Amino acid sequence: MPSYREFYRRSIDDREGFWREQAALIEWQQPFERVCDYDRPPFVKWFVGGTTNLCHNAVDRHLAERAQQNALIWVSTEVEQERVYSFAALHAEVQRMAAVLLSAGVKQGDRVLLYMPMIPEAAFAMLACARIGAIHSVVFGGFASVSLASRIDDAQPVLVISADAGSRGGKVMAYKPLLDEAIRLAQHQPAKVLMVDRGLSAFERVAGRDLDYAAMREQHLDAQVPCTWVESNHPSYTLYTSGTTGKPKGVQRDTGGYAVALAASMTQIFDGRPGETYFSTSDIGWVVGHSYIVYGPLLAGMATIMYEGLPIRPDGGIWWKLVEQYRVSVMFSAPTAVRVLKKQDPALLSKYDLSSLKRLFLAGEPLDEPTAQWIAKGLGKPIVDNYWQTETGWPILGIANGVEPAPSKWGSPGVPMVGYDVRLIDETTGAELTGAHQKGVVAIEGPLPPGCMQTVWRDDERFVKTYWSTIPGRQIYSTFDWGIRDEDGYFFILGRTDDVINVAGHRLGTREIEESIASHPNVAEVAVVGVADPLKGQVAMAFAVLKDASAAADPTAALKLEGEIMKRVDETLGAVGRPARVRFVSVLPKTRSGKLLRRAIQAVCERRDPGDLTTIEDPSALQQIRDLVNAG
Numbered sequence: 001m002p003s004y005r006e007f008y009r010r011s012i013d014d015r016e017g018f019w020r021e022q023a024a025l026i027e028w029q030q031p032f033e034r035v036c037d038y039d040r041p042p043f044v045k046w047f048v049g050g051t052t053n054l055c056h057n058a059v060d061r062h063l064a065e066r067a068q069q070n071a072l073i074w075v076s077t078e079v080e081q082e083r084v085y086s087f088a089a090l091h092a093e094v095q096r097m098a099a100v101l102l103s104a105g106v107k108q109g110d111r112v113l114l115y116m117p118m119i120p121e122a123a124f125a126m127l128a129c130a131r132i133g134a135i136h137s138v139v140f141g142g143f144a145s146v147s148l149a150s151r152i153d154d155a156q157p158v159l160v161i162s163a164d165a166g167s168r169g170g171k172v173m174a175y176k177p178l179l180d181e182a183i184r185l186a187q188h189q190p191a192k193v194l195m196v197d198r199g200l201s202a203f204e205r206v207a208g209r210d211l212d213y214a215a216m217r218e219q220h221l222d223a224q225v226p227c228t229w230v231e232s233n234h235p236s237y238t239l240y241t242s243g244t245t246g247k248p249k250g251v252q253r254d255t256g257g258y259a260v261a262l263a264a265s266m267t268q269i270f271d272g273r274p275g276e277t278y279f280s281t282s283d284i285g286w287v288v289g290h291s292y293i294v295y296g297p298l299l300a301g302m303a304t305i306m307y308e309g310l311p312i313r314p315d316g317g318i319w320w321k322l323v324e325q326y327r328v329s330v331m332f333s334a335p336t337a338v339r340v341l342k343k344q345d346p347a348l349l350s351k352y353d354l355s356s357l358k359r360l361f362l363a364g365e366p367l368d369e370p371t372a373q374w375i376a377k378g379l380g381k382p383i384v385d386n387y388w389q390t391e392t393g394w395p396i397l398g399i400a401n402g403v404e405p406a407p408s409k410w411g412s413p414g415v416p417m418v419g420y421d422v423r424l425i426d427e428t429t430g431a432e433l434t435g436a437h438q439k440g441v442v443a444i445e446g447p448l449p450p451g452c453m454q455t456v457w458r459d460d461e462r463f464v465k466t467y468w469s470t471i472p473g474r475q476i477y478s479t480f481d482w483g484i485r486d487e488d489g490y491f492f493i494l495g496r497t498d499d500v501i502n503v504a505g506h507r508l509g510t511r512e513i514e515e516s517i518a519s520h521p522n523v524a525e526v527a528v529v530g531v532a533d534p535l536k537g538q539v540a541m542a543f544a545v546l547k548d549a550s551a552a553a554d555p556t557a558a559l560k561l562e563g564e565i566m567k568r569v570d571e572t573l574g575a576v577g578r579p580a581r582v583r584f585v586s587v588l589p590k591t592r593s594g595k596l597l598r599r600a601i602q603a604v605c606e607r608r609d610p611g612d613l614t615t616i617e618d619p620s621a622l623q624q625i626r627d628l629v630n631a632g
C-alpha cells in the first residue's frame with residue numbers, strides 16, 4: 001500500500017494518469033478522448049468527449065447487483081413518516097418523475113428550479129433532471145420570496161418544482177404563497193410549476209401554469225425513460241453559495257468530473273462501501289446535500305438517509321436512534337449541529353447501539369477542539385473534520401482513508417485531498433509561503449480537480465474576476481480563507497480573509513480567539529469579530545451563547561464570567577487576543593446553512609448597515625446584538 005503522500009503526489013504530478021484510473025469508478029457510454037483540457041486557464045474540462053449520465057451511475061447501474069437493497073431512506077419526525085425505497089423502487093420513481101418533467105416540456109439543457117422541503121420527491125426530481133440532461137438548481141426551502149426571486153431570475157428555469165409546505169419543529173411552513181410571490185417579483189417567468197401536495201397546507205393553483213404531481217405521476221406509473229447520455233462537461237446543476245460574505249454566487253458543475261470525484265471521495269475519504277448506509281444531516285439546498293445526501297452515496301451503491309426534522313426533536317437522541325435502526329456506517333454533519341447537541345443531555349449520545357458507525361465527518365465551519373472532543377468522547381467514535389466549499393463540491397482538505405493513514409490532529413481539517421494543489425499565499429505580496437506556521441490565504445493552483453465548479457453560471461467573467469484575480473501577480477484560485485500549515489503539512493483554517501482582525505499590528509484569525517473562548521466549560525458557541533477602534537486599529541468583540549444562561553443572569557455574574565473568559569484568552573493567546581468585551585446572547589446570527597454571519601455582527605458593532613441579509617436564519621439574533629451595542 002503506498003503512503004498517502006505518494007498517492008497524493010501522483011495525483012498532482014501525473015494528473016492525467018491518476019484521473020484516468022479514477023474515471024473507471026463510473027460507467028461511460030462513450031469513452032473520453034482527453035482526460036484534462038486546460039488549454040484555456042482557468043477554465044478546465046475533464047474527460048472531454050466522454051459521455052455518461054449521473055442518474056445512470058447513481059441508480060440504474062446498481063440494478064443488476066442490488067435492485068432490492070435499500071437506496072433511499074426517508075425519515076420525517078415532522079410528519080411522523082418513514083418511506084424506504086430500494087434501488088428498483090427508486091429507479092421506478094425517478095422514471096415517473098422524468099416522464100412528468102418531459103411531459104411538462106422540459107428538454108435537455110433546460111433549468112429546473114427546485115424549491116422543496118426534505119421529501120423523497122426532491123431527490124427523485126434531482127435524479128430525474130440528471131436522467132434527461134436537464135440542469136437542476138435547488139434553492140433552499142427556507143428562503144423567502146426575495147431570495148427565491150433573485151435565484152429564479154439567475155437560473156431562468158422553464159419549470160419550478162415545489163410543494164405545499166415544509167415543516168420545522170412541528171410548525172407547518174407554507175411554501176406556495178412564497179413561491180407565488182417570488183414568481184410575481186421575478187422578471188423571468190417559468191412556464192410551469194409542478195406541485196407536490198403533501199396535504200399540509202391548502203394552496204391556490206394558477207390555472208394553465210400549476211401542475212399536480214400526484215395526478216401526473218398516475219399517468220406515468222409504468223414510465224420507461226432512458227438516460228440521456230451527455231458529454232462529460234454538460235452542466236449537471238447550478239447551486240448558490242451560502243451567502244455568508246455577501247451576494248451568493250451561482251456555482252456551475254459538470255457531469256463526468258463530478259461523478260468521478262464523488263465516487264473517488266466515497267472510498268478515499270469516507271470509506272463508504274456498497275450496501276452500507278450513509279447519513280448526512282444536511283439539506284438538499286446545500287452542497288453537502290447534493291454531494292453526500294443524493295449523489296455520492298448512491299454512486300457508491302450505498303443507501304442514503306434523508307432526514308426531515310430537527311436534531312433535538314423528539315429529543316437530542318434522534319440521530320443516534322437512526323444510526324442504530326438503519327445500521328449507519330458513515331455519518332456527515334456540521335459543527336453548528338454538534339453545538340446544538342452540546343446544550344442537550346450528553347447521555348443521549350450513548351443511549352443507542354452505534355456499533356455500525358465508523359466515523360462522524362464534520363464540515364462547514366471551523367471545528368473547535370472542545371466541540372470535537374465533546375462529541376468524540378460522547379460517541380466513542382473518530383471525528384473527521386474536512387474543509388471545502390460549494391465551489392469545490394467535495395473536500396479540499398481532509399484525512400484520507402485506506403492508504404497508510406495520516407492521523408487526524410485536533411483543530412485541523414487535515415491535508416490536501418487528491419488533485420488539490422493547495423498553496424498558502426501572502427495576500428499582499430502574492431508570494432508563496434512555504435515555511436511552517438506562516439499565515440496566508442489558502443489557494444489552489446489550477447487546474448481545479450474534477451468535480452469543482454466549471455464557472456459562475458452565465459458569467460465567465462465573474463468566475464475569473466472573483467476567484468482567480470485577487471492574488472497579486474498570479475492566476476491562482478483563492479478560497480478566501482486564511483490558514484497556516486504545520487511542519488507535518490496539516491492545515492489549520494483561521495477564518496475567512498475578511499474576518500482577520502488586526503489588533504495594533506498583530507494579525508489574528510477570529511477562529512483563534514473563538515477557539516480559546518469556546519474552551520470555557522460554560523460556553524456553547526461564540527462569535528468574534530473585529531471592530532474599528534481609533535487607538536488599536538481594531539479590537540475583538542465576542543458574543544457568546546452559554547450552556548447554562550443563568551450563570552450570566554445578573555450584571556455582576558455576567559461581569560465575573562466575562563473576566564474568567566478574558567483570563568482564558570490571556571492564558572492561551574496572550575493579551576493581544578483578548579476581546580474588548582464578551583457579551584452574552586441567547587442565539588447568534590447565522591445563515592440558513594448554520595454559518596456565523598460575522599460580517600453582519602461586525603457591521604452592527606460598527607453601527608453600519610449590515611447589507612444583504614437574505615440568507616439569515618433568525619433576524620432577532622442580530623437585534624439582540626444591536627440592543628447590546630446601543631446600550632453600550
Ligand code: ATP
Pocket residue numbers: 241242243244245246247248249362363364365366367385386387388389390391413479480481493495496593595
Ligand atoms: P459565500 O461564499 O456566499 O460567502 P460560504 O462561503 O459560507 O458563503 P459555503 O460554500 O457553504 O458558502 O461554505 C464554504 C466555506 O465554509 C469555506 O470557504 C470556509 O470558510 C467554511 N468552511 C467549510 N468547512 C470548513 C472547515 N472544515 N473548517 C473551517 N472552515 C470551513
Ligand code: MG
Pocket residue numbers: 241389
Ligand atoms: Mg464562500
